[in-house]
Amino acid sequence: MHHEENLASAVAAVHSGFGDEPLDLAIILGSGLGAAAEHVAVTGLWDYRDFDCFPRGAVAGHAGRLVAGTLHGRRVLLFQGRFHLYQGFSAWQSAMPVRLAHALGCRRLLLTNAVGGIHSDLQPGRFMFVQDHINLSGDNPLRGMPGDIFIDLCHLYRGDLYPDLHQQALARGMTLYQGVLAAVAGPSYETPAEVRALGRLGADAVSMSLVAEAIMAGYFGMELVGLSFVTNRAAGLATRTLRHDDVLAVGQTGVRQLAVLLELLCRLWWR
Numbered sequence: 001m002h003h004e005e006n007l008a009s010a011v012a013a014v015h016s017g018f019g020d021e022p023l024d025l026a027i028i029l030g031s032g033l034g035a036a037a038e039h040v041a042v043t044g045l046w047d048y049r050d051f052d053c054f055p056r057g058a059v060a061g062h063a064g065r066l067v068a069g070t071l072h073g074r075r076v077l078l079f080q081g082r083f084h085l086y087q088g089f090s091a092w093q094s095a096m097p098v099r100l101a102h103a104l105g106c107r108r109l110l111l112t113n114a115v116g117g118i119h120s121d122l123q124p125g126r127f128m129f130v131q132d133h134i135n136l137s138g139d140n141p142l143r144g145m146p147g148d149i150f151i152d153l154c155h156l157y158r159g160d161l162y163p164d165l166h167q168q169a170l171a172r173g174m175t176l177y178q179g180v181l182a183a184v185a186g187p188s189y190e191t192p193a194e195v196r197a198l199g200r201l202g203a204d205a206v207s208m209s210l211v212a213e214a215i216m217a218g219y220f221g222m223e224l225v226g227l228s229f230v231t232n233r234a235a236g237l238a239t240r241t242l243r244h245d246d247v248l249a250v251g252q253t254g255v256r257q258l259a260v261l262l263e264l265l266c267r268l269w270w271r
């Protein structure tokens with residue numbers, strides 16, 4: 001059904017602005033984290049509306065732009081903004097940026113997002129390296145895809161990069177936690193009872209994104225790292241009312257740490 005999309009014109013647009021040598025890394029930037037693109041020596045810039053194959057619609061805090069350039073010697077694509085199920089999109093639609101990155105020959109993907117912390121170590125302002133996920137979104141991006149869709153997800157994330165990344169981040173004054181990310185469809189935040197239940201299921205943090213893109217990356221055999229930035233304690237764990245504006249404001253405070261993690265990751269991944 002929906003696999004008849006036309007990626008060709010988006011691929012041609014990126015090739016004409018950025019050249020057609022293979023890409024090293026694609027990065028999807030979560031809520032409030034878009035400014036991490038400022039660390040890139042920019043060669044090309046496109047509005048998502050320039051790509052016919054992209055879903056239409058934006059969320060506050062997501063610029064809806066694709067930035068191409070070099071970062072620590074690597075050819076990178078940065079997606080400033082993603083597509084969420086709560087915007088009315090399917091998981092397959094929300095994984096569009098991953099299909100474009102793959103069509104451009106990119107073999108490595110870094111996914112970032114804003115999350116609510118459930119584990120007591122995951123206080124606002126901290127990053128979690130995604131070890132594994134629990135997909136409670138009710139959808140899977142491979143529904144209706146061609147080819148081998150019965151993929152094994154046991155080694156979806158490059159967990160082997162964690163020990164060194166953690167050590168090197170510590171040396172730069174940053175503690176990087178490792179944990180399990182749960183994803184729900186949203187857009188309402190959780191109830192306190194849901195957060196208690198998620199904690200018992202083994203979730204350390206909760207989000208409304210990332211897992212569809214991760215599964216699509218697994219389908220293509222791409223190497224994947226997930227970094228979740230804790231913008232708030234999950235519902236019922238703090239007295240503050242949850243607001244997207246606060247998620248964005250706290251998210252922006254993660255940009256500096258993300259820039260450090262990006263630098264370390266670029267070195268570790270290609271050593």
Ligand SMILES: O=P(O)(O)O[C@H]1O[C@H](CO)[C@@H](O)[C@H]1O
Nearest residue numbers: 030031113114208209244247
């Ligand atoms: O996943 P990102 O886009 O980083 O943002 C997270 O923050 C928003 C809720 O405030 C939701 O979109 C949730 O998924």
Ligand SMILES: Nc1nc2[nH]cnc2c(=O)[nH]1
Nearest residue numbers: 114115116206207208234
């Ligand atoms: N589901 C969910 N997503 C978030 N994104 C940022 N904070 C949260 C949260 O508390 N819950």
